[in-house]
Amino acid sequence: MNSRRDVERGGGGTKNTYTYSAANSSAYVYVAESRRNPWLVLVCVLVNFVVFIVAMAINNCPKDNFGFQGDCVPGFFGRFSFQPLRENPLLGPSSSTLTKMGALKWENIVHQHQGWRLFTCIWLHAGIIHLLLNMTCLIYISIRIEQQFGFLRIGLIYLLSGFSGSVLSSLFIRNSISVGASGAIFGLLGAMLSELLTNWTIYFNKASTLLNLLTIIAINLAIGILPHVDNFAHIGGFATGLLLGFILLPRPRYSWLEQRRLPAGIRLKSKLKAYQYILGIVSLILLIVGLSIALVMLFKGENGNDHCHWCHYLTCVPSSEWDCDNEN
Known part of the structure; x- marks a missing residue:
């Protein structure tokens, strides 16, 4: 039976076989990649929750809150109770606790040489609402791609994008x-977007898949122009993930051919297309150059707004309802 089925689609089980009629009419069997258990996603979610619990324990609102903004909520949580809602409406610790635990703060990074904050901040959350939203998105987005590409590549994308x-x-x-x-x-x-583009030929319903993904990205970036949302982190992470997807997530037109199923004397050649190699090389160069320039500017103490006078609108659009200049 000759079939050119989408390797993204398949029946149950850990492996699905597909046959492809070669030029000499011999049937070669292709085996889709094994579905891996998405343990890394679950570990990341667990670590984020543990870090939040530790942050609340360190925060200890009943001991350190002096009632200027109201009472701790709810009081019966003891040291794990949240800061007053007027201070933190997301139900979480104080900004001083977050700073102590490694929040991103320009002054500490540049003048106190605390570059480690560029990593630690991605494991902290402003409140339980913030945490639940992010972890829900993480689970929804990550499970499928970790199953298909493995924890190493997805973990690298996660960390480098956050950084x-x-x-x-x-x-x-x-x-x-x-x-x-x-x-x-x-x-x-x-x-996910670059994986879709570089592996375009293996997908069914290409246009609808692309449209759905672009809609999700556009909505989330649009939310980032509201106050108290760091859209620069969103944009930087998205751009890095897009480039890393071209580098780390290309795959052949069909899944790798198992060597034991090949007829004697047949060698397996690379099934990557020329454009996939080109996209990967160009993306690697752009990533190295862009990140190097950004790091040099950061540690020299330069202000990005001096080089891009309109970029501040990317993270907060002025309105009569809020003041972007005094955003906390």
Whole structure:
């Protein structure tokens, strides 16, 4: 039976076989990639929840809150109760606790040489609402691509995207702290987009898949122009994930041919297309150059807004309802 079925689609079981009629009419059996258990996604979710619990324990609102903004909520949570809602409406710790635990803060990174904050901030969240939203998005986005590509590549995309989002955020935001895994999650969205584009030929319903993905990305970026949302981290993470997807997630027109199923004397050649190699090389160069320039600018203390006078509109659009200049 000759078939050119989409390797994204398949029946149950861990492996699905597909046959392809070669030029000499011999039937070669192709085996789709095994579905891996998405343990990395679950570990990331668990770590984020544990870090939040630790942050609340360190925060200890009943001991350190002096009632200026109201009472701790709810009081019966003891040291795990949240800061007053007027101070933190997302139900979480104080900004001083987040800063102590590694929140992104330009002053500390540049003048106190605390570059480690570029990584630690992606494991912190401003509140339980912030945490639940991010973890829901992470689970929804990541499980499928980790099953298909494995934990190593997806973990690398997650960490580098979060790091790059932190770098871009630090270049443009100086007067407030930033926390959250949003940059890393946007990196996974970017990787999904580039994976779709570079592996375009293996998909059915290409246009609808692309449209759905672009809609999700556009809505989330649009939300980032509201106050108190760090859209620079989103943009930096998305751009990095997009490039990393071209580098790490290309795959052959059909899945790899199992060597034991090949007829004697037949060698398996690379099934990657020329455009996939070109996209990967160009993306690697852009990623290295872009990240290097951004890091040099950051540690020299340069302000990104001096080089892009309109970029501040990417993270907050002025309105009669809020003041972007005094955003906390």
